[in-house]
Amino acid sequence: MxxxxxxxxxxxxxxxxxxxxxxxxxxxxxxxxxxxxxxxxxxxxxxxxxxxxxxxxxxxxxxxxxxxxxxxxxxxxxxxxYREPRSRPLLAPFVPPLTVSTRHAPLRVAIVGSGPAGMYTAEELLTVADVRVDLFERLDAPYGLARFGVAPDHREVRKILRLFDRIRDDPRVRVLCGVEIGRDRTYADLAATYDAVVYAVGAVGRRLDIPGSASAGVASAPDFAAWYNGHPALKNRVFDLWHPRVVIIGNGNVALDVARILVTDPERLASTSISPYALDTLRRSGVEEVVVVGRRGPADAVYTLAELIGLQSNSEVDFVVAAEELAREQRPDARVELLRKVSARSEPSRGDRPRRIVLRHHLSPTRITHTGQISHVEFRRTGPTAAEQVESISAGLILTAIGHHGRSVAGLPFDHAAGVVPNEHGRVVDPAHRRIVTGTYVVGWIKRGPTGFIGTNKTCAQETVRALIDDYNAGKLTGAARELTV
Ligand SMILES: Cc1cc2nc3c(=O)[nH]c(=O)nc-3n(C[C@H](O)[C@H](O)[C@H](O)COP(=O)(O)OP(=O)(O)OC[C@H]3O[C@@H](n4cnc5c(N)ncnc54)[C@H](O)[C@@H]3O)c2cc1C
Structure with a gap:
């Protein structure tokens, strides 16, 4: 085997x-x-x-x-x-090592943002011997969503922090926390001080834009994740978990992570990296049911099969999927097959377990109203057989998990529709003048949009660093060859 x-x-x-x-x-x-x-x-x-x-x-x-x-x-x-035959070479792809052919050493690079994209960029740069890397991080602690997003009970995934610690501890690297570029230092400062500047600033959670979505009782699921992970800007935030139901709008991996944390026995979380104040809140929680709602059918859900397997194998939590919603799904999909098995077994056990996750589909939120502390989300039914029907679900807390979007970076061109800095293989491009902004690069979510996993940023960083080293070798990053402004 x-x-x-x-x-x-x-x-x-x-x-x-x-x-x-x-x-x-x-x-x-x-x-x-x-x-x-x-x-x-x-x-x-x-x-x-x-x-x-x-x-x-x-x-x-x-x-x-x-x-x-x-x-x-x-x-x-x-x-x-591998069920379908897959043609492939005998050996894995070979990535040629980076070499620096010019000798203006050391190569000095500033990286803005110390999330996975920034850390993998530093790792890649360290394959070049004579290099100095300064990472600027606006928060008091490094590593971005790898620290403040990844769920505390995903212990294995959080091992990535050890790799980032090893990169941080290289004597050629400095991680400068509590420095926000655009507030404490400007783009022009960095451009004047370093041979190259790499922006790895990530993206922010999208806000739901329907009537009532800005009111108390509605919050973003990434903020909730940052809160239970001890994010410095959210530690004083109060998430009231008194009501037996929480609704999560959106059904990607972040939604499932948050749902799982809400229904897991807090004593199981006590040995994880969860923040003490979040653990205390969860110990006093009255939540019994988390309803995770998607706009489209089960085969369109954004969560991965692996995330679903992890969730449904939690024997302490009941996991409920409406059989009629699954019956309407005709497309072949491994997640739907798993949901069918879960659905078949969940009904009889429902009474035994105190907490459950309910997956709902074909519901598009239209407005949120409030009665006292209780929020009511009104949904329009969607999907092939949906008549114009409305359904309302009440909860004490509504969390939105509808993806991320990049924010513009002062001094750089920006594609507002895509939420990314326009670039070619990581080199920032000014579309107005159709030219490369010399010495300025992007990596991670701000380069390619908020997709992929932590490790996707490694190959993304390899591409950006290769472009940077090529420019350095071509003599474009020094002296008069540099353009410092867009
Ligand atoms: C809640 C959540 C859970 C996730 N869980 C997983 C998981 O379990 N497994 C997995 O593979 N992927 C997971 N992901 C995805 C993964 O975290 C991302 O792929 C990855 O973090 C993106 O890397 P990034 O460096 O582009 O952005 P980020 O991680 O967001 O890093 C950007 C960094 O830049 C800093 N910054 C921003 N602006 C400035 C500025 N002006 N000056 C200085 N610093 C600045 C930010 O503070 C931040 O530290 C999760 C994502 C979320 C939202």
Whole structure:
């Protein structure tokens, strides 16, 4: 048998390059890498050498003999990916090492933002010997959403922080926390001081824009996640969990993370990195039911199969899916198949368990009203058989998990529709004058939009750093060749 990739896969592809027989796919040079929910080991090709285990920064790869009951399903999840024959070379792709051919050393780079994109950019730059990297972070603590987004009970995924610590501790790197570029220092400051500036500023949670959505009782799920992860700007925020129901609008992985935290026994969370004030609030919580609502059908949900497997295998939590909503779903989808199994078994057990997660579909929110402290979300039914029907769900707290969107960076061009800084392979482009803004780069969510996983930022950083080093070698980042303003 073989090794198996499990739910905490972060797609950083370190395993791909470590594998001597090229049995982990999709690889970053394959078209489906950018849409893959995780990477998969081909059980027929794996030679069980374990090289991938050491390479994985989040402990996602296990020998099949070490899979516990809840993870046995990943044997078939991995194998299923290879059901259709896949043409591939004998060896994994080779990434040529970066070399600096000019000698204006050291190369001085400023990185704005210390989330995964910023940290992977620093890691990539450190492959060049004579380099100095300063990371500017507006918060008092580094690592962005890897620290303040990833759920505290996702212990394996949070191991990525150890990798970032190792990068931070390199003597060629300085992480300068509490410095916001645009407030404490300007773009022009950085451009004048460094050979290159890389923006890795991420994106912010989208706000729901319907009547009543700005009122008390409505909050963003990413803010709620940041709160339970101890984000400095949210630690004094009060999330009142007195009512038995919370509604989450949106059904991606963030929605499922937040739902899981709300219904998990707080004593199980006590040994995680959850902030003490959030644990205290959860211990006093009256929440019994979290309703996660999606606009479209179950096959259109944004959460991944791996996230769903993790959630439904929690034996303490009841997991309810409306059978009639599943019956209407005709498209083949591994998540829907799993939901059908869950739905079949959930009805009889419902009474035994105090807390549950309810998945609802085909409901589009239209307005939120309030009666005292209780909020009522009005939904319009959508979908193939929906007549013009309205449904209202009441709750003490409404959380919105409807994705992220980039914010403009002072001094840089910005594509407001896409929420990204226009760029070519990471080089910032000024579309008005159709020219490259020399010495200025982007990486991560502000470069490609808020998609992918933590490790997707590694390949993204490799592309940006390669462009930067090419420009450096071409003599574009020094002296008169530099344009300091847009
Ligand atoms: C709630 C949540 C949970 C998630 N969980 C997972 C998970 O379990 N597994 C997974 O693979 N992916 C997860 N993700 C996705 C993952 O976190 C992102 O892919 C990744 O963080 C994006 O990296 P980034 O560096 O572009 O942005 P960010 O992580 O947002 O980092 C941007 C950084 O820039 C800083 N910054 C912004 N502006 C400035 C400025 N002007 N000056 C200085 N600093 C600035 C910010 O403070 C922040 O630290 C999650 C995302 C969310 C929202």
């Amino acid at each position: 073989s090794h198996v990739v499990t739910e905490s896969c972060c797609n950083d592809a370190s395993c791909v390059y470590a594998c001597p027989v090229n049995c982990i796919h999709p690889t970053p040079d394959e078209a489906d890498y950018h849409t893959a929910e995780m990477l998969y080991i081909d059980p027929a090709a794996c030679v069980d050498c374990g090289a991938c285990v050491a390479a994985c920064p989040v402990g996602a790869i296990k020998p099949h003999t070490e899979l516990d009951d809840s993870r046995q399903v990943f044997l078939s999840v991995n194998a299923e990916f």
